[in-house]
Amino acid sequence: MLSVEVRPADPSEVDDVIRLNRLTLPENYPPQFFYEIFNQYPQAFVVAKSGTLTVGYIMMRVEKSLSVLKWVNRAHVISVAVHPSYRRMGIGRALMMASCAASYSAYQATEVYLEVRITNDAAISLYKKLGFNVHSTNRGYYSDGEDAYVMRAELPLGQTLQSQR
Numbered sequence: 001m002l003s004v005e006v007r008p009a010d011p012s013e014v015d016d017v018i019r020l021n022r023l024t025l026p027e028n029y030p031p032q033f034f035y036e037i038f039n040q041y042p043q044a045f046v047v048a049k050s051g052t053l054t055v056g057y058i059m060m061r062v063e064k065s066l067s068v069l070k071w072v073n074r075a076h077v078i079s080v081a082v083h084p085s086y087r088r089m090g091i092g093r094a095l096m097m098a099s100c101a102a103s104y105s106a107y108q109a110t111e112v113y114l115e116v117r118i119t120n121d122a123a124i125s126l127y128k129k130l131g132f133n134v135h136s137t138n139r140g141y142y143s144d145g146e147d148a149y150v151m152r153a154e155l156p157l158g159q160t161l162q163s164q165r
Contacts, residue, residue: 003050004048004050004089005048005050006047006094006098007049008102011038013054016054017045017059018034020056021079025081027079041107044061045058045059046095046098046099055085055086057081057095058099060103061075062103062109063076073103073110074112075099075109076114077096077113080095096126100130100155100157103155111152112152112155113150115149117147118137118146119146131157132153133151136150
């Protein structure tokens with residue numbers, strides 16, 4: 001069994017995250033954007049490491065949002081990726097759990113949302129298992145014109161899952 005450590009990123013690992021983003025996803029951001037998110041939300045910027053190799057990451061920010069006449073902190077999954085050679089090993093789930101837990105405890109987020117390609121069945125399945133539900137569809141969200149589901153869940157994730165049992 002391969003040993004993979006999931007933990008908050010170190011500043012020296014942001015360039016590794018940028019390289020992994022370029023390798024695995026068609027949606028890329030300028031390098032300064034990664035550093036900005038890391039500097040603002042370092043506890044929710046999580047990496048998966050196999051030895052010295054960065055094999056996965058999740059980048060999340062927390063936004064203030066008006067919800068039923070009160071302001072809430074809502075975590076937003078900006079980007080999550082796992083190296084193709086390390087997929088289907090539970091790394092994506094571990095990244096989501098770690099970043100959502102940090103968003104809840106460190107940044108007082110009470111819910112989390114993300115956008116996912118409507119054709120990304122593997123990711124949608126994972127998110128549903130974690131307690132996310134499809135909230136809406138963003139037409140033409142991605143640069144290639146593909147639609148995205150907006151999926152949401154309450155935090156902490158484990159609480160949502162326990163209440164469903």
